[in-house]
Amino acid sequence: MQSFAYAAPATLAEAMDILASHRRRKLRTQILAGGTDMLVQMRTVDKAPRTIVDIKHLKETNRLAVAAKETYVGSAIPGVTLAANAKLAERHPGLVEAIDLIGSAQIQGRATLGGNLCNASPAGDTIPAIIANRGVCVIASARGSRELAAEKFVVGVGKNALKPGEILLGLKFPRPAKGTADAYLRFIPRTEMDIAVVGAGVSVTLDKTGKCTAARVAIGAVAPTALLVPEAAKALIGSALEPEVLAAAGAAASRASKPITDKRGTADFRRRIVAVLVRRAASIAAQRARGN
């Protein structure tokens, strides 16, 4: 029978070898980044022994670059490091807002952007913000690497698109076009330290006249996975983001949502609130875009 083991590979090649050799021997592995979800799950719902593969020592998962063409955020970088990066916050303010909303200072010291995505909670705060920012997952696989749009990465509650033996190395975001800004809002019944009842990430691009030329609207906690809502973006594009346009985008998001009723809120409440949050997040993103 397999027993618990721990590996902290220093290179990606070594990490891939560990995953591949375990697969060949039909032994279970699990990737560890910040561990704020994974370690709790390992002690409560899924206690089976496995080899824990810590990816915090890899160059690829620790790289943070806010570069000319794109932004790259390694999957093992904790929130505290991302929130302190002024360049990242300037380029993707809504994404950094979403990161900063997660957990306490202690959680921020460990929790990572890649981990929030891989954990694939319907309410994961960064996921709508990643999608709104046109995030692309950079995945190491046995045959090299592949890329996958973030909106396709989460495939169900707690389920992601990683195949056995693959590692999410980081997220790429294209540099936002001139006149682009994003925002993320969530609803919780208190001021912080809570799980989103509804979340909304919006990115808009405005031309010199204030007309919206591109938009991305993503919503969270209102379906099994965060959803990209092209209908909501369509409502925004071509307009000057007048109040009735923002309301139409909100209504489109509400129609696209498939919420459930649980202890955090009813389905009806979520359908209403998602419209409000999309409207407000679009308004904040537009305000920021006018300043860019």
Place this chain on the structure above:
Amino acid sequence: MAKVHVTTTVNGQPVEYLCAPEQSLLDVLRETLKLTGTKEGCATGDCGACSVTVDGTLVCACLVLGVEANGRSIGTIEGVADGENLHPIQQKFLEHAALQCGICTPGLIVATKSLLESNPSPSEEEIRYYLAGNLCRCTGYDKIVRAVQDAAATMRGEAA
């Protein structure tokens, strides 16, 4: 089960230990190293009673594996005082009676130290947000916030 040999630094002292791969740093500190100042509250990262620093970053020791401490530098409540001399944060927690049962206190002091190292003059709101990950079921937090404000003033060299 194969135990892992770990070489680390705890409160500035080199330390070696053996731990199980799945064992938390909290368990190692309390059970193996007998550093019982760090408390276990929830063991799920919600209460902050096990707050420690890893390479200067504030974390919950329950959400760190003991094996992850290899090559790192760990800071616990036992490293806060200077020998017999209490740290100003500890002194002010005493003076303001910012504790009752005491279970949350080591975590709050470690978290406060981390806050004041990066922000020597936090506003009340900043203090309350930063310490939101440290639950106290006794005090109602007000005395804690006052103790932190007073400690910050003392550490800035201002007369209270």
